[in-house]
Amino acid sequence: MMKFLKLIRRNLFRNRMRTVLTIALLSTIFFFITVLMGILHGFTSVTDEGLNRLVMSSAISVTTRLPFSHEQKLRQLPGVVDVCKEQWIGNYYKDKRNFFTNYAVDHETFASVFDDYKVDPQQLAAWKADRRGALVGSELMQRFGWKVGQRITLTHNIHPYDAELTIRGVVHHPVNDSSLFYHMDYHNESMHNAGQAGLFWIKVKDPKLLAPLSQEIDAMFKNGEYPTETMSEKDYQAGVVAWMGNIQLLFTAISSAAILMVVMLAAVTMGMSARERVKEIAVLKAIGFARPAVLAIMLSEFMLLSLLGGVFGTLAAKGIFRVIDMTKLTDGAVRGFVITGQLMGGCALIAMGIGLIAGGLPAWRASNLRVVDGLRKVV
Amino acid sequence: MDSLVEIRDVHKTYKRDAFEVPVLDGISLTVPRGDFVALMGPSGSGKTTLLNLVAGIDRPTSGSIIVDGREIGRFSESELAGWRARHIGFIFQMYNLIPVLDAFENVELPLLLTTLSKRERRQHVQTALSIVGLGERMHHYPRQLSGGQEQRVAIARAIVTDPTILVADEPTGDLDARNADETLALLESLNREYQKTIVMVTHDPKAAHHARRTLHLEKGRLAEAADSHEQRLEASA
Numbered sequence: 001m002m003k004f005l006k007l008i009r010r011n012l013f014r015n016r017m018r019t020v021l022t023i024a025l026l027s028t029i030f031f032f033i034t035v036l037m038g039i040l041h042g043f044t045s046v047t048d049e050g051l052n053r054l055v056m057s058s059a060i061s062v063t064t065r066l067p068f069s070h071e072q073k074l075r076q077l078p079g080v081v082d083v084c085k086e087q088w089i090g091n092y093y094k095d096k097r098n099f100f101t102n103y104a105v106d107h108e109t110f111a112s113v114f115d116d117y118k119v120d121p122q123q124l125a126a127w128k129a130d131r132r133g134a135l136v137g138s139e140l141m142q143r144f145g146w147k148v149g150q151r152i153t154l155t156h157n158i159h160p161y162d163a164e165l166t167i168r169g170v171v172h173h174p175v176n177d178s179s180l181f182y183h184m185d186y187h188n189e190s191m192h193n194a195g196q197a198g199l200f201w202i203k204v205k206d207p208k209l210l211a212p213l214s215q216e217i218d219a220m221f222k223n224g225e226y227p228t229e230t231m232s233e234k235d236y237q238a239g240v241v242a243w244m245g246n247i248q249l250l251f252t253a254i255s256s257a258a259i260l261m262v263v264m265l266a267a268v269t270m271g272m273s274a275r276e277r278v279k280e281i282a283v284l285k286a287i288g289f290a291r292p293a294v295l296a297i298m299l300s301e302f303m304l305l306s307l308l309g310g311v312f313g314t315l316a317a318k319g320i321f322r323v324i325d326m327t328k329l330t331d332g333a334v335r336g337f338v339i340t341g342q343l344m345g346g347c348a349l350i351a352m353g354i355g356l357i358a359g360g361l362p363a364w365r366a367s368n369l370r371v372v373d374g375l376r377k378v379v
Numbered sequence: 380m381d382s383l384v385e386i387r388d389v390h391k392t393y394k395r396d397a398f399e400v401p402v403l404d405g406i407s408l409t410v411p412r413g414d415f416v417a418l419m420g421p422s423g424s425g426k427t428t429l430l431n432l433v434a435g436i437d438r439p440t441s442g443s444i445i446v447d448g449r450e451i452g453r454f455s456e457s458e459l460a461g462w463r464a465r466h467i468g469f470i471f472q473m474y475n476l477i478p479v480l481d482a483f484e485n486v487e488l489p490l491l492l493t494t495l496s497k498r499e500r501r502q503h504v505q506t507a508l509s510i511v512g513l514g515e516r517m518h519h520y521p522r523q524l525s526g527g528q529e530q531r532v533a534i535a536r537a538i539v540t541d542p543t544i545l546v547a548d549e550p551t552g553d554l555d556a557r558n559a560d561e562t563l564a565l566l567e568s569l570n571r572e573y574q575k576t577i578v579m580v581t582h583d584p585k586a587a588h589h590a591r592r593t594l595h596l597e598k599g600r601l602a603e604a605a606d607s608h609e610q611r612l613e614a615s616a
């Protein structure tokens with residue numbers, strides 16, 4: 001087969017414009033497939049962070065809140081180290097386009113429960129001491145050009161008050177650097193002391209306790225007015241994904257549709273390419289190239305074409321998202337985005353599969369061409 | 380001369396929709412080794428079909444074709460492909476070179492099916508190209524060559540494997556008079572100097588003049604009279 005590489009390579013680029021456009025099409029599709037799969041990987045991958053955290057929310061619905069009183073009951077459970085209540089706020093800065101994630105959290109327990117968020121101790125103390133203080137992710141500070149000590153107003157969106165805050169510290173996180181945190185007390189006061197929060201983050205002593213504790217917690221509140229649903233942070237993230245409309249299924253469907261589309265387009269291109277060479281294929285067969293050799297040469301060419309498209313698209317995605325931080329780009333909505341070697345290998349295999357499927361029929365037809373039929377026009 | 384090709388009562392019928400079109404009607408013919416046969420006849424007389432049968436790219440409806448002692452009609456598709464690679468050299472009217480390969484690579488194509496090393500292949504190609512007088516143009520692409528030069532590359536491709544038979548279908552049909560003469564002189568020299576057996580289809584009596592003998596086909600049958608080079612020489616004297 002190596003002897004025919006030159007012929008395969010030359011045939012591949014005989015119509016450069018068509019080849020380049022086909023590769024560009026395949027590259028574009030594979031770029032998006034790679035990105036989608038990378039995002040999906042982020043949603044479903046296990047991270048070390050949160051391995052010792054449970055998330056408790058309402059069992060009724062995602063918008064139903066839980067009473068503060070649940071906290072004391074949680075603290076009495078053996079294995080519970082600390083609890084931090086959290087409420088997603090959804091305010092924005094000046095303009096609705098300046099949207100970012102902002103939460104009200106328990107200022108006393110935030111650093112203990114979220115020990116993966118790093119804050120300068122003095123800034124943390126200053127934040128704790130200021131009822132209207134805010135901790136801001138470093139990326140967010142850069143985005144708006146904020147300074148520590150600056151006063152900002154977050155305009156209300158869902159909750160009926162504008163949050164007037166003073167930035168007291170900068171928070172650093174390996175994945176989420178673009179969120180803002182302020183005091184639950186201030187939020188609760190602004191909500192007329194409703195005494196409710198959406199989530200309770202529970203830090204446990206040992207990751208082995210995650211499963212039994214979550215069952216115990218839910219059993220404890222099962223028959224009350226506010227039943228709960230408790231899960232590990234990882235499962236919670238997966239649950240959020242499910243709540244968002246089964247993104248995994250959506251992404252897979254989009255990718256499959258894209259692959260199907262590219263198979264059909266590639267089949268047209270490859271069929272055209274094979275038809276243009278009927279005479280040449282007949283000549284090859286006349287001079288002794290047997291059916292398997294013709295089939296192998298044609299299929300190799302088509303698979304190489306697809307592979308080039310797949311590799312370029314995947315490498316482009318890898319290169320671009322090495323420079324651009326997906327988490328920052330999506331304001332923390334997409335975490336753990338990574339284009340692994342396994343993903344790239346998978347894309348290469350899919351690309352070759354596309355070449356095999358799209359080029360299969362034209363190659364098979366070419367290999368079965370009767371020499372006299374192919375030569376008829378010229379002989 | 381011992382016989383190289385024996386064609387015995389060959390019939391060939393093509394099916395066109397519901398109709399059967401007889402093309403060859405009981406052809407029997409012997410081509411001795413080292414012969415140079417020109418097949419002439421009007422369009423539709425079956426000369427190209429006969430050539431295709433001898434070359435093993437088509438099969439007779441009935442009858443047998445024995446080449447070098449082997450009945451090629453009994454070969455499987457893959458056996459026939461292998462047989463063609465070893466025994467047949469094709470020369471087409473429109474040259475049919477692969478446009479993306481240069482002259483050297485075009486001539487090398489049939490050798491890719493052999494077990495020859497790269498160095499051996501290069502030697503064979505250089506020899507073939509020098510025989511046709513294109514040793515200096517081996518890295519030119521078909522589009523960079525004249526029609527006559529393209530046909531000489533095609534002849535080099537046909538002879539590079541040292542085949543048993545050269546089959547040429549209207550080899551001068553697309554050439555001007557000078558290039559046609561050069562091509563025919565080349566074929567004649569391949570026959571006389573290298574003892575290549577050649578079967579050539581042509582419309583052109585001048586081209587047929589270069590062959591040792593000419594066979595005429597009429598409506599799928601060989602005409603009674605077949606004139607030989609010697610007879611023609613006698614006639615012209």
